[in-house]
Amino acid sequence: GAGVSQSPSNKVTEKGKDVELRCDPISGHTALYWYRQSLGQGLEFLIYFQGNSAPDKSGLPSDRFSAERTGGSVSTLTIQRTQQEDSAVYLCASSLDSGAQSGNTIYFGEGSWLTVV
């Protein structure tokens, strides 16, 4: 597709259940990022992928959160044993990483809204 695609767009889950959120980056983009935004709050960085590896996982809030990327394209963010404070919109972004001249613009998807009840 033309932009970053995320699914599901909305997810309601019960406390304690596991959830998986999917991100399809823009075709050809090697860099992929996950962010989280709680209601009324700012955007919080979670993890960055370059290809299939994750050189920066510094934003993952706990070991209940993990992410993987396969084939240098699709990424999945997994939250285990969800808690109510995990309720937020989870945003995925990607960039081309073609070199300094381009400025490496990062483009965002519309997010996956997660509600833990």
Next chain:
Amino acid sequence: DAKTTQPTSMDCAEGRAANLPCNHSTISGNEYVYWYRQIHSQGPQYIIHGLKNNETNEMASLIITEDRKSSTLILPHATLRDTAVYYCIVRVAHSRDKLTFGGGTRVLVKP
């Protein structure tokens, strides 16, 4: 990333130019100035970016001072759909350098 300072909020009139200031006094020579906006309930939208020259695209213009310590985003003819939170971010042009969002400026375009 260098920190940026933006006003918390501002109003502007529909049809008029909106001038959004941003201070980045500690910007490094290899850091770009990026602007994004976030309309309610949507993902951040890229607007424009620049290094030292002024830039213009179909959405906006970016004016960067000669010393690069501040910049202004100009929306030439604000519409009600431009109501959003606008973020000014500085970062090195490398994918490892993630975007770090501050509080942004909450812009309300009034009829």
